Amino acid sequence: MKIKVYLADWFYNMGIVGFRRILKFQEDYRSLKLSDFEYQEADNYIEFNPDLLKEFHNYYFDYFLGRYNMARFQSIQLDKYLNLSKKEGKFNESIKVIKDIVKANNNKIKKIDETVFTKAEEIYKSLGDIKRQEQISELEELLLKYKDILELKNINEKITLNKFKSIMSNSFYGQVSFFNVIHTSKTIVEQKDIMFKDYISPIITMEELKTEINENRAGDLEERISKALSDKATPKNIGKLYKNINSKFIKKKKSLEEIEQYIGGKDFALCQMCGEYKSIGSEYGEGDFVPLAVSTDNSRNMFWNFNTSVPLCDICKLILICSAAGATDIFKGYMNANLDNKYKQYFAFVNMDTTFKDLYKTNESFNLKKDKENPFKELIFDIVSEAKERSTWQLQNILYVEFNSDYGSKNCKMNYFNIPKYIAQFFKAKAEVVNSIKDEKFKAEIVDDILSNKDIKFSIDRKLREVLANNYGNPYDCYRAVVIRYYLKVSKGGIKKMATEVDDKRLKFIYMRGLELNKHYTKNGGENKISSIAYRLLNAAKSNNKKEFMDTLIRIHLNAQMEVPTIFLDIMSEKELAFEEIAHSYVAGLISKASSKKDSEENEN
Structure with a gap:
């Protein structure tokens, strides 16, 4: 039986796009063949064989380790200040920044590998001997050695892991599952296992359970439940389900049809997010998507009849944990110069009333422009370069969302840009006037104002x-x-x-x-x-x-x-x-x- 995931609200669509990006990374850089798992993309949904999820925890970590590769990022930073140090009057300032970068990384390396730290610290001390611009060649040699250290698998993997977990914990998921700080000291394999248990195992288990019922394999079902009940690694919601099936049906010699009716019956609520699958005890909460989260226990007065229950199926839980992959990191450098950089770091998504393929293609195009001063502006200009009727319609059907969320302070700044018809027509008719502004930061600010409907x-x-x-x-x-x-x-x-x-x-x-x-x-x-x-x-x-x-x-x-x-x-x-x-x-x-x-x-x- 194949799993179908339909397009819905923007944040859910962001999760589906993220799910696809993770798979695409495996196709491009590993050996995944989606055709082996009957993966298909229709106009408004994707579908696949549940077996595709058996290695998804590995795919997930691979994707984010690649996306936030800290060795690559730090090397770019070091090269930037190395080149700057060659300019007149910039040497002292640049060497100070280089030393600060090395020192900050050494503090992280020390917690990972003492032997490697010793070598890294020797390089840091040698940097202290670089006093003159004439020593640039020595500086280049030292930084080359240091970049080799940063690229060591155990060093880069651990630093990158902590980095992407910090980003996603703070901006997307809080302290749930493997994102919780108590798991920081665990190996990457152990953290992958936690993700598998919390997000993937329940889906695979339910699909296998349905298969055994449909194929009338009562013996296999009894054996599965017996093993699961004695296994401490069994997810709590699945353990509770199995316990009820065992006591209410298997021990009473009831039929598989009755078990099937129980699973699909009123004892389990329909997921309020997708409306397709049953919730096996999970509910939407702070740990599913921080930007739109609400602490139900502390906000009962906000719910009708004080009913805070928002059932969530395990498939939707998995899709939401992929939303970070579907978002694009953007840095709004044109904002107030006195503002801390953490308040300028946003995540963005372009939602459209279109097919999944077009939605994915649009966000991939947007992601390629993320290093521009205003990537959404660049995307708009791409769209208006198409045929007039289509581009105006497309612009009117765009919902652009960007957010800066902070789990620690329970604060989220979210901007929605829905483009009115007159703005769509303006961009189509006068995009070249906007593009003629030479100061990229000022241009980005102007486009931001237009989309925000500010004067x-x-x-x-x-x-x-x-x-x-x-x-x-x-x-x-x-x-x-x-x-x-x-x-x-x-x-x-x-x-x-x-x-x-x-x-x-x-x-x-x-x-x-x-x-x-x-x-x-x-x-x-x-x-x-x-x-x-x-x-x-x-x-x-x-x-x-x-x-x-x-x-x-x-x-x-x-x-x-x-x-x-x-x-x-x-x-x-x-x-x-x-x-x-x-x-x-x-x-x-x-x-x-x-x-x-x-x-x-x-x-x-």
Whole structure:
């Protein structure tokens, strides 16, 4: 009898995608042949022979040991700072970071293998003798030896195991099963056995039980139950089931049909997650999926009639434990610089109302872009490059979910992005405008704001102030963002095409007038006045003080003996262009330098 797993809610689908990724890893890097287990993918489900699960605990660990390979990660880090140390003025800073990386790893190695630790510690001490940039060749040789140590199987396996367990315990499953810290000192084989007992054995056992009943093998069933009841390794829920079958049916010489009716009857609740299989005592709780978990014992008042029971079958338990494999790690580096990196680390999934193959393909494509500043933005651009009708429909049917959860503090920040029709149409029509922003972090922030349905004027204001404060950056990117904001408004309000083209040119004209004033001040030795004027204009725009903005604008034009363009009268009426759009376009031009001017000219050509 084959097991079928149907697509459902996003987090369950994430588990199915994760299950497939784990199998794919075995196909690509080991010798697994899914055809041997009748594995098939239909439109809305996958199915397979239960025998596929007999080695799944090994597949599971193999996948995560490969995904979070710490020897590979640490080698990349060491190479990064080795290359940085070769640059002028970066040697001392880089060698310090290298020593910190080695020291942190040595502390872990010491707990694994004392002999290897002795060699690693010798390398650390030798790093202390590297004082000058002329010793780069010595540094390279030491790091080559150290990377060999990190790649030793017993060292890399244990460090990686602890790493991926820490990630999944904190973000996905809490302290259940082998994720519990009490199992940290156990070997990887022992931890695999714990997973097999908790997640796989109950499924295989139930499938074999059903087979013996269907094939009328009463003798085999009695022998199985007798052995299981005397085996301490038997899972608790299966042990309880066998005990009841033994006392209520086998000892009373009842038929296999009656046992079958008992298993499929009202004594066992239907799983509330899949609605396909019976729960043999398991219930959904904190350890199944931390981001959407609830402590039922402490939250009875949240349940109807205080009934906290949420039956969960063992197949769904296994699928949920694969959800971490279905998620993509993303780092939101553009978030507040003062924010700790752990709050910038998210897990994401793209859910779609489509076939399983398309869902899997989309998330694989998304996963390949995870090192980009905003991988979801890259995925959107891939989709809009397809035929117009299909891409708009696809974007509207996407549910993008990202979360940062912390089991220890019981805190989870989760963002859902459901793309409205007007945003889908905007991306299809104006994706090239978004892509024209050169600052990748700023571009990622703008896309984030759009998907979160936030007004991007706040990000534009912040970016303009950042350029002013640091005297670094490309203000023309801010002008591009103003154009994006305008076209979002157009998509939402359905403004006619001719009007949009006219207003687009007006925004460019306003930007160029700001640039002209910049040239005037620069030419006449008044460059130091630009920042104070820009801040005054930004403050007026932020507080929606049109009078203050116009007064400043008129004054600086009169001082420069320049005519105030009539287009600025739109500030008072806001008939076509919004106040912020005019203000931000003008300030972007005002604080632009020669490089930005060249950039704007290139964009026009």
